[in-house]
Amino acid sequence: MLGFYRFSMFSFLCFIIFKAVALTQESVQLERDRAALLSFKSGIVSDAQHVLDDWTSSIPVCNWSGIKCNNGRDRVVELDLSGRSLRGTISPFLANLSSLTVLDLSRNSFQGDIPPKLGFLMQLTELSLSSNLLQGNIPSELGFLHKLVYLDLGSNRLNGQLPDSLFCNGSSSLQYIDLSNNSLSGEIPLKNECELKELRFFLLWSNRLVGRVPPALSNSSKLEWLDLESNMLTGELPSDIVRKMPLLQFLYLSYNDFVSHNDNTNLEPFFNSLVNSSNFQELELAGNNLGGKIPYSIGDLSTNLVQIHLHENLIFGSIPPHISKLVNLTLLNLSSNLLNGTIPPELCRMGKLERVLLSDNSLSGEIPSAFGDTSHLGLLDLSKNKLTGSIPDSFANLSQLRRLLLYENQLSGTIPPSLGKCVNLEILDLSHNQISGVLPHEISGLRSLKLYLNLSSNHLSGPLPMELSKMDMVLAIDLSSNNLSGTLPSQLGNCIALEYLNLSGNFLQGPLPVSIGKLPYLGQFDVSSNHLIGEIPLTLQASPTLKHLNFSFNNFSGNVSNKGAFSSLSMDSFLGNSGLCGSIIGMPNCRKKHHIHHLFIVTILLSLFVTPILCIFIYPLILRSNFQRKFAIFNKGDLEEGSKNLKHPTISYQQLINATGGFSPSSLIGSGRFGHVYKGVLQDNTRIAVKVLDLKAAEMISGSFKRECQILRKTRHRNLIRIITICSRPDFKALVLPLMSNGSLDRHLYPSHGLNCGLNLIQLVSICSDVAEGMAYLHHHSPVRVVHCDLKPSNILLDDDLTALVTDFGIARLNSNNNSNFANDSTSFSSTEGLLCGSVGYIAPEYGLGRPASTQGDVFSFGVLLLEIITGRRPTDVLFQRGSSLHEWVKSHYPSRLEPIVEQAVDRHAPPTFPKHRNKVWVTVILELIELGLMCTQYNPSTRPSMQDVAHEIGRLKGYISNPSFLLLEEEVDQPK
Ligand SMILES: *[C@@H]1O[C@H](CO)[C@@H](O)[C@H](O)[C@H]1NC(C)=O
Numbered sequence: 001m002l003g004f005y006r007f008s009m010f011s012f013l014c015f016i017i018f019k020a021v022a023l024t025q026e027s028v029q030l031e032r033d034r035a036a037l038l039s040f041k042s043g044i045v046s047d048a049q050h051v052l053d054d055w056t057s058s059i060p061v062c063n064w065s066g067i068k069c070n071n072g073r074d075r076v077v078e079l080d081l082s083g084r085s086l087r088g089t090i091s092p093f094l095a096n097l098s099s100l101t102v103l104d105l106s107r108n109s110f111q112g113d114i115p116p117k118l119g120f121l122m123q124l125t126e127l128s129l130s131s132n133l134l135q136g137n138i139p140s141e142l143g144f145l146h147k148l149v150y151l152d153l154g155s156n157r158l159n160g161q162l163p164d165s166l167f168c169n170g171s172s173s174l175q176y177i178d179l180s181n182n183s184l185s186g187e188i189p190l191k192n193e194c195e196l197k198e199l200r201f202f203l204l205w206s207n208r209l210v211g212r213v214p215p216a217l218s219n220s221s222k223l224e225w226l227d228l229e230s231n232m233l234t235g236e237l238p239s240d241i242v243r244k245m246p247l248l249q250f251l252y253l254s255y256n257d258f259v260s261h262n263d264n265t266n267l268e269p270f271f272n273s274l275v276n277s278s279n280f281q282e283l284e285l286a287g288n289n290l291g292g293k294i295p296y297s298i299g300d301l302s303t304n305l306v307q308i309h310l311h312e313n314l315i316f317g318s319i320p321p322h323i324s325k326l327v328n329l330t331l332l333n334l335s336s337n338l339l340n341g342t343i344p345p346e347l348c349r350m351g352k353l354e355r356v357l358l359s360d361n362s363l364s365g366e367i368p369s370a371f372g373d374t375s376h377l378g379l380l381d382l383s384k385n386k387l388t389g390s391i392p393d394s395f396a397n398l399s400q401l402r403r404l405l406l407y408e409n410q411l412s413g414t415i416p417p418s419l420g421k422c423v424n425l426e427i428l429d430l431s432h433n434q435i436s437g438v439l440p441h442e443i444s445g446l447r448s449l450k451l452y453l454n455l456s457s458n459h460l461s462g463p464l465p466m467e468l469s470k471m472d473m474v475l476a477i478d479l480s481s482n483n484l485s486g487t488l489p490s491q492l493g494n495c496i497a498l499e500y501l502n503l504s505g506n507f508l509q510g511p512l513p514v515s516i517g518k519l520p521y522l523g524q525f526d527v528s529s530n531h532l533i534g535e536i537p538l539t540l541q542a543s544p545t546l547k548h549l550n551f552s553f554n555n556f557s558g559n560v561s562n563k564g565a566f567s568s569l570s571m572d573s574f575l576g577n578s579g580l581c582g583s584i585i586g587m588p589n590c591r592k593k594h595h596i597h598h599l600f601i602v603t604i605l606l607s608l609f610v611t612p613i614l615c616i617f618i619y620p621l622i623l624r625s626n627f628q629r630k631f632a633i634f635n636k637g638d639l640e641e642g643s644k645n646l647k648h649p650t651i652s653y654q655q656l657i658n659a660t661g662g663f664s665p666s667s668l669i670g671s672g673r674f675g676h677v678y679k680g681v682l683q684d685n686t687r688i689a690v691k692v693l694d695l696k697a698a699e700m701i702s703g704s705f706k707r708e709c710q711i712l713r714k715t716r717h718r719n720l721i722r723i724i725t726i727c728s729r730p731d732f733k734a735l736v737l738p739l740m741s742n743g744s745l746d747r748h749l750y751p752s753h754g755l756n757c758g759l760n761l762i763q764l765v766s767i768c769s770d771v772a773e774g775m776a777y778l779h780h781h782s783p784v785r786v787v788h789c790d791l792k793p794s795n796i797l798l799d800d801d802l803t804a805l806v807t808d809f810g811i812a813r814l815n816s817n818n819n820s821n822f823a824n825d826s827t828s829f830s831s832t833e834g835l836l837c838g839s840v841g842y843i844a845p846e847y848g849l850g851r852p853a854s855t856q857g858d859v860f861s862f863g864v865l866l867l868e869i870i871t872g873r874r875p876t877d878v879l880f881q882r883g884s885s886l887h888e889w890v891k892s893h894y895p896s897r898l899e900p901i902v903e904q905a906v907d908r909h910a911p912p913t914f915p916k917h918r919n920k921v922w923v924t925v926i927l928e929l930i931e932l933g934l935m936c937t938q939y940n941p942s943t944r945p946s947m948q949d950v951a952h953e954i955g956r957l958k959g960y961i962s963n964p965s966f967l968l969l970e971e972e973v974d975q976p977k
C-alpha cells in the first residue's frame with residue numbers, strides 16, 4: 001500500500017516537474033515571439049505607432065491587436081495589420097515567429113525591401129504585402145514557403161526578375177498568386193518540370209514581363225482567373241494552355257504583343273479552345289494588334305459570358321450574327337479594328353447589353369432599328385464608321401441611354417424628335433454626318449444633357465430653338481458648320497453651366513445677346529462666319545472666365561478695346577468685320593471726338609494741382625495700412641487664429657457691400673461652379689474673399705451652402721481654406737474667406753499673358769504635397785469624412801509664401817460611413833445622389849456609370865491634376881475631348897516614350913539657378929510624379945492608392961528635392977571628372 005503511495009507520489013512529482021519544464025519552454029517561445037513583434041513595432045515610424053498602442057508589457061501578447069495565438073495560447077499564429085496606415089520598414093525579426101501561418105500587412109505604407117528571412121516562416125499559408133511601397137526584388141527565399149496557399153505582393157514598386165524558386169518549390173500548394181501592378185521584368189519562370197496544380201488565381205497584370213506564356217501553365221487545370229494584361233508578352237495566343245482550363249472565368253490578355261495563329265491571320269483556334277470553359281465570364285484581348293476574323297465559334301462560348309473586349313486590334317471581316325447567342329453579354333467592345341459589312345440586327349437579341357462600342361471600323365449599311373430592343377443600353381458608340389441611312393426612331397425606347405455617339409458617319413435624314421424620350425442622355429454627338437432638317441425642340445429641351453451636345457458639321461437648318469435654354473447643366477454645345485438661321489435667343493443665358501459654345505459657320509443674324517457674356521463659366525465662344533450685326537456686348541469683355549473668342553467674318557461694328565477678356569486676343573478674332581475699330585493691334589483706330597480732348601486737358605490740369613496735396617495727406621495713410629496688414633490676423637495657416645475670429649458669427653450684408661465696393665465688377669476675382677468670388681477689405685484692413693453663392697445655381701444642389709459651412713467649420717488644416725465668417729439672408733448667401741494673395745493655381749499654370757508658367761519644380765512639388773496633405777486630411781482625419789468632388793487647379797489657392805490651400809467644397813460630400821466617428825446625424829447628405837459631381841476632364845470614369853461620389857474619385861482627380869502640372873496640358877484640351885483623355889494619353893507614352901514629356905517639363909520648370917547637369921534630379925522627380933499620376937488615374941477605383949499614401953509619397957519627394965546635400969551628391973556623380 002505504502003509502495004503504491006510512494007509510486008503515486010513519485011509520478012505526481014514527475015508530472016509537476018515535467019509540466020513546469022513545459023511551461024517555461026512555452027513561455028520562452030512566446031517570449032521570442034514577443035521580442036520579434038516588438039522589433040517589428042520599432043521599425044514603424046513613431047507617429048504611426050499609436051495603432052499598436054496595446055502592444056505593451058502589461059497586456060498578454062495574445063491579446064495584442066492584430067495578433068492571433070494558437071489554442072494553447074503559447075505561439076503567435078496570425079499577424080494581420082492590413083489597412084492600419086502603418087509606415088516604416090518590415091523587420092526581418094518577423095522571421096522568428098516560427099509558428100506563423102498568416103502574415104497580412106497589406107494596404108499600408110511599408111517601404112524598403114521584403115526581408116528575405118520571411119522565407120523561414122515555414123508554416124506560412126497566407127502572405128499578403130500588397131498595396132504598400134515596397135521595392136527591390138522578390139527574394140528567392142520566398143520559394144521555401146512550401147505550405148503557402150495565398151501570395152499577394154501586388155501594387156508595390158517591386159522590380160527585377162521573378163525568382164525561379166517562387167513557382168517551383170517541389171510541392172506547391174499555391175492557389176492564389178498576385179504580383180500585379182509592380183515593375184517586374186523578365187520572363188514568367190514557370191519551368192516545364194514545375195507544376196502549380198492547385199492554382200486558381202494568377203495575376204501578373206501591369207508589369208514589364210516579356211516572353212511567352214509558359215506552356216507549363218497548362219498543368220494548372222483548376223485556374224479560374226488569369227490576368228496578364230499590360231505587359232510585353234509575345235507569341236501566339238495561348239490556345240493550348242487555356243484549352244486545359246475548364247474552370248476559367250476571367251481571361252485578361254489585353255495590351256501585350258500577342259498574335260493570332262497562322263502568322264496572325266486566324267483567331268479560330270483560340271476561340272475554339274475556350275468553348276469548353278462553361279463558367280467563362282470575361283474575355284479581354286484588346287490592344288494586341290491581333291489579326292483575323294471574329295470566328296463563328298464566338299457564339300459557342302459560354303452563355304455566362306458578360307464582357308468581350310477586342311478593341312484596338314487588326315480584326316477584319318464582318319461581325320458574325322451568331323454572336324447573339326451570348327445572351328448574358330453586357331459589354332461588347334470591338335472598336336478600332338478593320339471590321340466591315342453591316343451591323344447584324346441579331347446583335348440586339350442580346351437583351352442585357354449595356355455598353356456597345358463599335359467605333360472606328362468600316363461598318364456600313366444602316367443602324368439596325370432593333371437597337372430599340374436593348375432596353376438596358378447605356379452607351380452606344382458607332383462613331384467613325386461608314387454608316388448610312390437615318391437615325392432609327394426606336395432609340396426612343398432606350399430610357400437608360402446616357403451616351404449616344406454617332407459622329408463621323410454618313411448618316412442622313414432628320415434628327416428624330418423621339419430621341420427626346422431618352423431622358424437620361426448626357427452626351428449626344430451626331431457631328432460630321434449629313435443630317436438635315438431642323439433641330440427639334442424635343443432635343444434642345446433635354447434637361448438631362450449634362451456633358452455635351454455636338455451636332456456640328458451637318459446640314460441642320462432653321463432657327464435655334466428657344467428650348468436650348470432648358471439645358472442648364474450642359475457644359476458644351478457645338479452647332480457649328482450647319483445652315484442654322486435666325487437670331488441668337490437671349491435665353492441662351494440660362495444655360496448657366498456652359499463652358500464652351502460654338503455657333504460658327506451658320507447663317508445666324510441679328511445682334512449678340514448681352515446675356516451670353518454673363519454666363520458664369522463660359523471659357524470659349526465662337527460665332528465666326530455668320531451674319532451677326534451690332535456692337536459686341538461689353539459683358540463679353542467683362543467676363544472673368546472667357547479666354548477664347550472668335551467674332552470674325554460677321555458684320556459687327558463699333559468700338560472694341562483691348563481690355564479684360566479681350567486683352568489676350570489678336571486681330572484674328574475680329575477679321576472680316578469692316579465696322580469694327582479700336583485698340584486691338586491691327587484694327588483701325590476709332591475716330592476721336594472733341595470732348596474727349598477737353599476732358600483730357602481738364603484731367604491733366606487737375607492732377608497737376610491735386611497730386612501734391614494727395615501725396616502729403618494720403619501717403620502716410622497708405623504706409624500705415626501696409627504696416628497693419630503685415631500684422632493682420634489672417635496671415636498664414638495658424639488654426640487657432642482662424643477660430644478666434646469665428647466669435648463674430650456673422651457679418652452684415654452692408655459690411656460686405658462696403659468691403660467690396662458694392663460687389664463692383666472690378667473686385668470680381670473669380671467664379672466657382674456655384675458662385676462668384678469678390679475681393680474686399682474689411683474695416684480692420686483684413687483682406688477677404690467673399691464667395692457669393694449664386695442662388696439659382698445653388699438651387700440645383702440644395703443644401704450646398706449649409707454643407708459648405710458645416711464642412712468649413714469642422715475642418716482645420718493648414719492646407720484647407722478657413723472660413724472667417726458667413727453672411728446668410730434668405731436671398732443672399734456668402735462665405736467670407738481670407739484673401740489668398742497669389743490667386744489660384746490655375747492662374748499660375750495658365751497665365752493669360754506671357755508664356756511661362758512661372759512656378760519652378762520645387763514650388764510645384766511643394767504645392768502638390770500641400771494639396772495631397774489637405775485632401776488626406778479630408779479623407780482620413782477630419783471630424784467628418786469629406787469627399788471633395790471637384791478638385792482642379794482653379795480650386796487650389798496660393799497664399800503669400802505659395803502654400804497651397806484647397807477650397808470650394810461647394811459640392812463636396814460628407815461621407816458618413818460605418819466608422820463610429822462619422823456616425824453623426826448632421827453629416828448625412830444622401831440627398832445629393834445623382835448630382836453633377838466634378839468638372840469635365842477630372843471626373844473619375846466610374847461616376848459616368850452612376851457610382852456615388854467616393855474618396856477614390858478624388859484620388860482620380862488628383863492624379864489628373866498631377867499629370868496636368870507635368871504636361872502643361874489641360875485635361876479639357878481639344879485633343880482629349882473625344883475618346884482619349886489626358887491620363888490615357890500619358891499612359892500611352894509610358895514607360896518607353898516618356899522622354900519628350902519629361903524633357904519639356906524639365907525645360908519649363910527646372911529652377912533657373914540650376915545648372916543643366918543637375919537635370920537628372922528633375923527627371924527622377926518628374927518620372928515619379930508621372931507614375932504617381934498614373935496610379936491615381938487607374939480605371940479600377942479599388943486599385944488607386946489612398947490619398948494618405950499619395951501624400952506620404954509626395955512628402956518623400958518634397959524632402960528629396962529640398963535636401964541640399966542630396967543634390968550636391970547627385971551633382972558630384974554627374975560631373976565629368
Ligand atoms: C485576453 O484575452 C482573453 C481571451 O480573449 C481574456 O479572457 C483575457 O481576459 C484577456 N486578458 C487581458 C489582460 O485583456
Ligand SMILES: *[C@@H]1O[C@H](CO)[C@@H](O)[C@H](O)[C@H]1NC(C)=O
Nearest residue numbers: 302303304305326327328329
Ligand atoms: C445568365 O447569367 C445568370 C447569372 O449569372 C445565370 O443564372 C443564367 O443561367 C445565365 N443565362 C444563361 C442562358 O446561361
Ligand SMILES: *[C@@H]1O[C@H](CO)[C@@H](O)[C@H](O)[C@H]1NC(C)=O
Nearest residue numbers: 316317318338339340341342
Ligand atoms: C470586307 O473586307 C474584305 C477584305 O478585308 C473584303 O474582301 C470584303 O469584300 C469586304 N466586305 C464588305 C462587305 O465590304
